[in-house]
Amino acid sequence: LPKIGDVLITTEAPLGEIASVDNEKIALAQRIIKLRGKKGRLENRYLKYYLLSKEFQKEIKIDATGSTVEGIKGSRLKKKIITFPKLIEEQITISNILSKQDHLIQKEEQYLEKLKKLKAGLMEDLLTGKVRVNMEN
Numbered sequence: 001l002p003k004i005g006d007v008l009i010t011t012e013a014p015l016g017e018i019a020s021v022d023n024e025k026i027a028l029a030q031r032i033i034k035l036r037g038k039k040g041r042l043e044n045r046y047l048k049y050y051l052l053s054k055e056f057q058k059e060i061k062i063d064a065t066g067s068t069v070e071g072i073k074g075s076r077l078k079k080k081i082i083t084f085p086k087l088i089e090e091q092i093t094i095s096n097i098l099s100k101q102d103h104l105i106q107k108e109e110q111y112l113e114k115l116k117k118l119k120a121g122l123m124e125d126l127l128t129g130k131v132r133v134n135m136e137n
Contacts, residue, residue: 002026005044007035009051012071016060018051020044033074042084045095050082 002008002021010017012031021034028034037047050056059080064070085091125131 002028002034003036005036007037007044007048007051009033009035009077011074011077012066013069015064015070015072016051016057018048020048031071033077040088042082043088043091043095045099046084046091047082049095049098050084056080056082 002024004021004024006021008019008021008028010032035047035051037044060072060077061070063076063080064072085094126133
């Protein structure tokens with residue numbers, strides 16, 4: 001059963017999407033594999049970021065099969081080698097750094113969405129004549 005912090009990976013449609021379990025009351029569907037680092041050896045957040053890396057994503061695409069929809073068998077996925085620092089503290093530090101970057105990116109994306117909405121409203125007002133531009137200066 002999934003536990004909070006477990007890592008999920010899709011094996012098809014789309015291949016290689018990664019997520020962390022944040023609620024234990026979920027049901028896993030086909031084409032989703034749950035992974036969990038060994039306590040004291042592999043930290044789950046580090047595992048998540050490793051699976052998101054370009055190198056790992058490229059690696060699973062190499063073994064993917066299918067012409068219309070790419071996919072990888074769970075048995076092949078589980079044979080993939082995951083490299084990680086031996087010290088769990090180093091894994092945690094790396095995960096914390098990447099997590100902070102994710103948080104900053106999320107804040108920037110939210111800000112960008114607000115700007116897009118502001119622009120859309122401004123365009124609506126300016127282009128429909130609801131707001132007129134003073135051209136006398």
